[in-house]
Amino acid sequence: xxxxxxxxxxxxxxxxxxxxxxxxxxxxxxxxxxxxxxxxxxxxxxxxxxxxxxxxxxxxxxxxxxxxxxxxxxxxxxxxxxxxxxxxxxxxxxxxxxxxxxxxxxxxxxxxxxxxxxxxxxxxxxxxxxxxxxxxxxxxxxxxxxxxxxxxxxxxxxxxxxxxxxxxxxxxxxxxxxxxxxxxxxxxxxxxxxxxxxxxxxxxxxxxxxxxxxxxxxxxxxxxxxxxxxxxxxxxxxxxxxxxxxxxxxxxxxxxxxxxxxxxxxxxxxxxxxxxxxxxxxxxxxxxxxxxxxxxxxxxxxxxxxxxxxxxxxxxxxxxxxxxxxxxxxxxxxxxxxxxxxxxxxxxxxxxxxxxxxxxxxxxxxxxxxxxxxxxxxxxxx
Amino acid sequence: xxxxxxxxxxxxxxxxxxxxxxxxxxxxxxxxxxxxxxxxxxxxxxxxxxxxxxxxxxxxxxxxxxxxxxxxxxxxxxxxxxxxxxxxxxxxxxxxxxxxx
Numbered sequence: 001x002x003x004x005x006x007x008x009x010x011x012x013x014x015x016x017x018x019x020x021x022x023x024x025x026x027x028x029x030x031x032x033x034x035x036x037x038x039x040x041x042x043x044x045x046x047x048x049x050x051x052x053x054x055x056x057x058x059x060x061x062x063x064x065x066x067x068x069x070x071x072x073x074x075x076x077x078x079x080x081x082x083x084x085x086x087x088x089x090x091x092x093x094x095x096x097x098x099x100x101x102x103x104x105x106x107x108x109x110x111x112x113x114x115x116x117x118x119x120x121x122x123x124x125x126x127x128x129x130x131x132x133x134x135x136x137x138x139x140x141x142x143x144x145x146x147x148x149x150x151x152x153x154x155x156x157x158x159x160x161x162x163x164x165x166x167x168x169x170x171x172x173x174x175x176x177x178x179x180x181x182x183x184x185x186x187x188x189x190x191x192x193x194x195x196x197x198x199x200x201x202x203x204x205x206x207x208x209x210x211x212x213x214x215x216x217x218x219x220x221x222x223x224x225x226x227x228x229x230x231x232x233x234x235x236x237x238x239x240x241x242x243x244x245x246x247x248x249x250x251x252x253x254x255x256x257x258x259x260x261x262x263x264x265x266x267x268x269x270x271x272x273x274x275x276x277x278x279x280x281x282x283x284x285x286x287x288x289x290x291x292x293x294x295x296x297x298x299x300x301x302x303x304x305x306x307x308x309x310x311x312x313x314x315x316x317x318x319x320x321x322x323x324x325x326x327x328x329x330x331x332x333x334x335x336x337x338x339x340x341x342x343x344x345x346x347x348x349x350x351x352x353x354x355x356x357x358x359x360x361x362x363x364x365x366x367x368x369x370x371x372x373x374x375x376x377x378x379x380x381x382x
Numbered sequence: 383x384x385x386x387x388x389x390x391x392x393x394x395x396x397x398x399x400x401x402x403x404x405x406x407x408x409x410x411x412x413x414x415x416x417x418x419x420x421x422x423x424x425x426x427x428x429x430x431x432x433x434x435x436x437x438x439x440x441x442x443x444x445x446x447x448x449x450x451x452x453x454x455x456x457x458x459x460x461x462x463x464x465x466x467x468x469x470x471x472x473x474x475x476x477x478x479x480x481x482x483x
Contacts, residue, residue, distance in 0.1 A: 027406055027436045030399050038395055069431065098435040120438030120446055123393070 017134055018042045018059075022052040022078065023067035023096065028119075032065055032096070035126055041134075049073030053081060056088055062137055063130065065117070068097040068104065076111045083112030090140070092133045096121065167232030189303025194252045195259040195341060196296055196320045197236065198327035199227055199270050200245035203289040211285070220244065222277060227291070230269035234262040239314050245327065249315050252302050260297060260344035267293040267335045271376040275333070290332020293376070296322040297340045318365070325362045326371065339370035349374060389479045392441045397482050403440055407475055414452065414468050418461065426464055427456035444474050 019041050021032045026047070033043040044061065046052040048070055056064070064082065068075035075095055082088045095108045098119040108116060115129055159171045201207070201223060208216050224241065231238055231248045235256065240247040248266060250259035271291045278289045300317030319338075326336035336357075337345070353375040359368035392400060410429060417425040433449025448471045455463040 025432050025436055027399070027403050028439065030402070031396065031436070031439050034396060034399060069428075098431055119435030121435075 016040075017063070017137070018044065018061040019063045019065060019130070020044050020046065020052060020055055020061040021065045022046045022049070022070070022075070023065075024048060024070045025067070028067065028096075028121075032121065032126070035123055036130065039127060039130070041130070049075070049078040052078055056082065056091070060088060060091060062091070063133055064091060064093045065096050065130075066093055066113075068095055068108070076107050079108070079111040079113050092137065094129060094133070167235050169232075169235055189301050189305070191299055191317075192252060192302050193298065194300050194302065194315060194319060195250040195263045196300070196315060196323040197231075197248040197250070197263045197266060198245060198294045198320075198323040199248070199267070199291055200243070200327055201289055202292050202330075202332035203287055204244040207287055207289065210287070219281065223274065226273045226277065227270050230266050230273060233269055234266045236262065236266055240312075245324075247315075247320065247323075249302075252315065260295075260341045261348065263295050263341065264335075264337075264345045264348055267295060268376050271333055271335070278332075288332070292327055292330030292332055293335040294323040294326025294328070294330055294337075295335065295341050296320075296326060296338040297344075298322075298338075321364050322362060322369065325364070329360075329371075330373070333376060335374045335376045337372045337374060339372070342370070342372045352376065387477055387479065388444060388474060389481055390441050390443075391481045391483050394482045396440060400440070400480060403436075404475070407445065411468070411472055411475060414464075414471070418464055418468060421459075421461065423456040423459050427453050430454075430456055442478070444478075445471075448474070 017040075019036050021029050021036070021043055022045070023029045023032070024047050029045045029047070033045060036043050044055055044059075046055055049072055052064070052066070053073075055061075066075040066078055073081075075097070079093050079095065082091060082093055089112075092114040093112065094115045094117050095111075095113045096117045096119060097104060097108070105116060115133065117126060117129060159168075162171045207219065211219070223244070224246065227246050228238060231246070234250075236248040236250050237252055238246065239249050248263070250256050250262050250266075256262055270293060274291045281287050281289055296319040298317065298319035300315045300319050302313075302315050304311045304313050305316065306312055322338055326338065330336045355373040357371040357373055360371040361368045410433065414426065414429055417423075417429065430449045430452030434446045434453060435449075437443060437445025437447075437449060448467050452464055452467045455461075455467060
């Protein structure tokens with residue numbers, strides 16, 4: 001049986017501090033409830049252990065005053081259950097008892113009771129003990145609130161810091177993971193399988209020669225805006241931006257089983273979304289510009305590289321170097337792909353013109369590798 | 383009998399609880415008599431224990447004192463002692479006066 005003790009002094013609005021009084025003696029319940037209500041606390045009551053546990057489960061109180069000798073489950077049993085449950089373990093429990101022997105106190109302590117109150121209950125003692133527990137409760141809540149605020153601020157700072165380099169979705173994931181697994185951008189460098197995509201601007205040199213600095217910077221910003229948006233669209237991580245080239249990694253720092261597909265779609269977006277901009281520039285400035293892309297997969301090293309004073313989170317290794325070489329070879333609107341990536345994405349290439357270049361010797365590679373040239377722009381303009 | 387006209391001072395904010403308190407005490411008295419007739423000492427011990435806890439909480443020290451004696455008497459199955467306590471309790475309840483402050 002349970003009821004809300006209405007009392008004339010019961011606060012009408014949402015109470016700040018809620019006490020559950022559990023006792024099979026209605027006079028004790030009424031007495032305790034009245035004293036607590038006179039202190040501005042909200043009181044719920046239960047006449048036995050089972051009702052008390054149901055009430056706690058439905059709406060966890062801030063404090064439980066628990067009689068020991070009750071029909072059915074004793075106060076010790078109820079206290080033990082509350083303290084054994086992670087969801088209710090932190091709710092303070094005061095055992096209210098006429099049992100004066102030390103053995104009963106020991107049983108209460110073993111059951112997890114936070115404090116004891118002797119029957120007959122003295123008004124001043126009850127109020128003093130409850131107020132002390134309330135102060136502890138408020139302090140704990142305040143500390144928890146500060147901790148949560150600090151945690152939110154820390155995650156927001158991480159998200160902001162990384163959102164310059166990675167997609168907002170990835171930044172959110174990193175901020176989430178920061179509390180559980182630590183910062184994925186820290187720690188020792190490691191080898192991992194990844195897909196590297198390099199993109200650059202064909203005709204960039206002429207652009208810089210023929211235009212004012214301010215105009216060049218504005219055009220580059222527009223160009224990089226398109227490329228980074230495309231990378232973020234497919235959750236790529238931008239590792240480097242230099243001159244007119246952009247290095248994007250996939251499957252890093254979080255696993256992406258479809259990394260090759262993501263890289264291909266990114267390349268398509270880059271070329272396709274830049275095409276109308278290039279056309280406008282052509283009309284305005286007479287420049288022939290376009291994006292060339294190289295994509296390669298393989299094992300590389302990922303980590304922070306640099307000195308104590310300056311370091312960058314980057315990827316190093318064969319797939320990165322090969323992607324760079326392929327990008328250099330790619331014509332405007334062309335995506336050059338190494339063999340393993342081609343095998344992963346060939347099902348996506350219908351409608352695109354594909355030229356097998358055979359095994360190509362690339363500077364820095366000991367053996368020739370199979371290369372495929374895919375026309376992205378044709379699909380984008382189709 | 384400790385006092386022919388005992389008077390108890392009770393806090394004003396408990397005043398509206400006192401009629402129910404006395405109603406429950408009279409029920410308790412009947413329960414004590416019934417338990418004694420059955421010689422149900424476990425029930426007598428439980429009732430005495432409850433009286434001990436609730437009496438002084440409200441300001442009725444005598445209720446707690448009698449309750450404690452009933453609890454002890456029940457532990458020793460002392461029928462005569464309990465009978466005397468019940469008589470004392472009935473007398474007390476019939477005479478006690480309440481003053482609110």
